[in-house]
Amino acid sequence: MTTNGWVQFGLLGMTVALLTRPTGAWLVGVYSGSFGALGFAERAIYRVMRIDPNQDQPWTRYAEAMLTFSVVSMLMTYLVLRLQGMLPLNPQHLGAVAPSQAFETAASFTTNTNWQSYAGESTMSYFSQLTQFTFHNVASAATGMAVAAALVRGVSRKGSAGIGNFWVDLVRGTLYVLLPLSLVLALVFVQQGTIQTLQTPVVATTLEGVTQTLAMGPVASQEAIKLVGTNGGGFFNANSAHPFENPTPLTNFLQIVAILLIPAGFTRMYGRLVSSPRHGWVLWSVMGLLLTAGGAASYYAEAHGNPVHAARGVDVVGTATNPGGNMEGKEVRFGIPSSTLYATVTTAASSGAVNSMHDSFTPLGGLVTMLNIQLGEVIFGGVGAGLYSMVMMVILTVFIAGLMVGRTPEYLGKKIRAREVQVASLYALIFPAAILVPTAASAVLPQGLAGLANAGPHGLSEILYAFTSTAGNNGSAFAGLSGGSTWYNTLFGLVMLTGRFAMMVPVLALAGFLGEQGRVPDSSGTFPVTTVLFGVLLISVIAILGALTFFPALALGPVAEHYLVNAGRLF
């Protein structure tokens, strides 16, 4: 571990901290309706849709609109992939995508997961990448943000039947947040070397006279939204490790910032709109602390390298000229610190973009990436999704600990009673169910075992990671697992849909329930949610809930592997 590595960690923290306030203010403007610079475009869209933008939807209608939109857009993508061969912008003449693959991919992009069990450069035409994936990168991100905005309204309103209008939230999130941010970021990326072209692949003759075909494509535009919308689906198989996606250490840093920007901003927006800015900062700090802990653990593990490899002659001690540590599956321009930082952030924030191969991380480094997702995608999390997942955790925390102050638990003036606990419990139950059940099935059935690239506990880690990532709508992978089989494609598709929509609906229900309530004024008897103590409590609940659920599975995967690797055991 180097000083410079820690400086990069510190710089990231500072940058995100500085950007949180303006981003939050921006989001407030977008979702409270006070921004209107593109009002003409908005109104035109609403007219075409024949909707009344002023109509306030109750949570059931909001959920219905959200689900209908998602189903329609998913169906469209399925059709486009199946008909890819007949569609334009296909210089490589790529054929139709197989049914189970098309289903999984459509589900993957609709759910903001961007799990890719195919190599983008050799499977998807420019048409598919542009019209479908870039579209979903925006739309699924805007959907997540809309649901979070609806929840914020539920918490901040009193005695209100409505939680906003899904269509308006979707359109405004797209027009005012995602597209402008992506546009700027894409051009910065191009300046640094990310490609943006519709050319056919370029053929070069290497110095040794071999032909090297260089894949091309409209990468930068997709790259920007992939990060800003915590999507993570790369243009290329190697994702952000590919030099055409992430050419320099600076783009790498900007990518990490871009992943965290909106999720961090949401905590600020939340704090402001629920009139407790301190509570917003407490959530931010809890997220920041968990992120730092994960990042430090991952950096430590990767910088110390793999003892098995050290025993075979690799110099794992980093110096000014030798990256040291575990460089398997990492790029030299990023080295250990930028790779572990990226891995931590991308898993914590439900992005799933990768600049290093998590499958080749040391057991503990891999454990961090997995655990980040398993804690419920609450460490900044996906755009919107991070906030609402965190609020669910807060509800559980407030309920358990709130009883201890001798009152019906109250959260920001809202009583947490049976039905609120019911949806929060449902939410907390769906996530581990979506991970553990298919993991267990795949660990014993031949269809599941067929896809493994590694034996022993690492094989189990690959399966566990896959379902963790799909349920958490992350999209990163222990990529050794061949996920392209019908078994995995089908399961992943279903798990992603469950991990997204079966969790969004309880969130919207909670928004509705809270919005209907009045608001109890604060008193000194109110459970405090703006204190350090509350932060500690929240971390404990997140950690204990995550640990309770996943500790046995992790013990058989990365934890066992850690002890075995230290003892020199191989598989």
Added chain:
Amino acid sequence: MRTVPLRPAITLTTVLCLLTGVAYPGLVTVVAQLLFPFQANGSLLSVNGEVRGSALIGQRFTEDWYFHSRPASAGGYDGMTSGGSNKGPSDRALADTVASAVAAVVRVEGGTAGAVPSDMVTRSASGLDPHISPANAALQVARVSRARGISRDDLRQLVARHTELRQLGVFGEPRVHVLRLNLALDSAAARRVR
């Protein structure tokens, strides 16, 4: 019974598809091609009008008179595929590959087991890593010097010239650009011949 809001869903899907899938990437493409045509088209390096590769994509070097890139993944520095080995830390095959790579470094470069730079015997994430670490390059100087008949000091200077430092002094790690270094070697050789 009320009907599901199909109409707004379909129209919005269409509108956003055009907006985000056509207008947005189209705008980025046009502006990028206008402002940064070199980067937007792949930072291609041409020698005498012939494309010899991209400044961003690594190439495979096997000859003794070139500095070698990191060990190739399955794709073998083919620009149409990308990815890492995806072998886990407890994988026997990976350990064996690393062991034989270490042995090769000891044999070919005269390195010592236990002091082999970590990037030299491991595969990158993209399989297209254009860089190697300075320690890696330093270890190859002796071989290239022998093959090219250039003094080690001259080579070290050349390596130093193609060593990229941390960006803005902070980001990333110091690294040597293999393709540029080898191009420089070739052009230096060409100058000498002339």
Added chain:
Amino acid sequence: MPTPSDPARGAVARRALREAVVKLHPRSMRQNPVMLVVYVGALLTTVLLARDLAFHPGDSSPAFTAQLAIWLWFTVLFANFAEAVAEGRGKAQADTLRASRTRTRARKLDDPTQPDHYYYVSSNELERGDFIVCLPGDVIAGDGEVVAGVASVDESAITGESAPVVRESGGDRSAVTGGTKVLSDFLVVRITAGPGETFLDRMIALVEGAGRQKTPNELALTILLAGLTLILILTVVTLEPLARYAGTRLAVPVLVALLVCLIPTTIGGLLSAIGIAGMDRLIRQNVIAMSGRAVEAAGDVDTLLLDKTGTITLGNRHAVSLHPVGGVDDHYLAACALSASNADETPEGRSIVALARSRYGQKTPSEGDVRVLPFSASTRMSGIDDEVHSVRKGAGDAVTRWVREHGGLIAPELQALVESIARGGGTPLVVAERLHGVNGSVRVLGVIHLKDVVKAGMRERFERLRAMGIRTVMITGDNPLTAAAIASEAGVDDFLAEARPEDKMALVKREQLGGRLVAMTGDGTNDAPALAQADVGVAMNSGTQAAKEAGNMIDLESNPTKLIEVVEVGKQLLMTRGALTTFSIANDVAKYFAILPAMFLTTYPALASLNIMRLHSGNSAILSSVIFNALVIIALIPLALRGVRSRPAPASVILRRNLVLYGGGGLIVPFAGIKLIDMALVAMHLV
């Protein structure tokens, strides 16, 4: 309320042990999802043990499985025992109450105006609306309203107070309770509750916990615990295939053991005991809550509405000084005040008489041709008319209006005097006279200064409430100036002055509109609407039937400050649940470290590094955890019954203390406990 004496405790425990076994019936186990899982696990383990003994001797150690099964059953029994103990205390009290419900004969009337024409019916044949007459020695056959007569009644069966109380028709003392005994005179009572619905019946049902429904908060907690249990079932069930991948077969009893240790059995086992014990603690305070919901709401109360008179101040005001105006001699003022108050039997009136006598040496005027005008709400004055003059005393504006009406003049200094007394928290009573005769003059004589006496210790109590985040509002009919002075003397946060009955209701509604929960006490019929509207309405047992019907709690001691204890009991109830939930969940950390390495000892010996407690063997680790899990339920029964100590402090302070105690304790205690049990098991050669 008679509480069971010490000898009864043994009986309670014996009954609880019996009940614990009876409660193993699946129907009662179904009430509690967490314990149901343990129950099914224990059954499963027992069946597997039987199978092992019958078919596969030696396949897995039957001695180990047997011990596991025994402790799993103990876990269930311990939880049942806890509930039974809590119920037992109520049952013992119910028995005492039931003794007074013996069927009595009632003297039924067909015409309430003719109390002599009664005939006998059995008390359980009485319907709502029937009339009965009660003569000395009769046990009143049912709840009702006195429509005629006045009698002294012994209510000790209900309240435990031996002093008889007066019950009479009309007014606020008209309610009688079935089971109480008429000592003198007679009462005609209109029955207001049918058989089985009487106050006594309800009380028995309440203390017994019969038909006990889960309170909102308990329901929410049950849902959370069920959710947590489901998550952990998922974790444990999926562990089997994962272990199979790793090459281990996990025995079902071991999986059951892991599951039982992980699910929140501590709180699950004690949850209903906590609720019952909370009701019981209220009963010990002589408060009957009509529902558990009301007890919970008490813990949530934000605003406490308290009547000034009788609650904050002693029921009566005292005259402390006389202030003549317009040059009137102070002895003359004293004499007039005395004559105007002589017939006034209110405490205020008597205190004026006492003051006039002691300080001004006035003698009681001789009985003459005196017409007494009692105080009326419309005139807001009282007084006398005799041969010489008419004297009036009363509220300042009422008396000055009377003076003006009769053409008199008001002394200029009166207004200032009245205000200064009021500002000081006193009640100014203006005295005026009108001399009879041709040139009869009318004038104000002066002002009597009446003073409220704030009860001792009120200020401290309100401070405790404030520390808990509860705002107290004093309700008084006084004018704002007086009210403000008393409010500041008593230390309440706010006051409502010149309150009429409908203002009380409006205040309750206004507070609730702001999202606050309101508690209030009341006894009069005109309190009933507000009592019904309040979230916690405590009716005084001495109050009217209407008030008692409207409130959701009844204070048998009729002590208006009891609300404070009620609030504390409510808070304690919630705190205890929260504390034990936290404790239960925190426990799991240690249990994982005990059981997981034990499970995979054969496949991955390297995982032994996780065995940080250095437990003896896999079997001992699993068994120790299960035993610890069961014993902790027993160990916490006293806490569940007594409740977590509630101290008046801001939420953040309480949270910190309870978190350290029950969260921190929950993390640490099992490490020590499991290790100790492990050592004991090894020492006893049980593993």
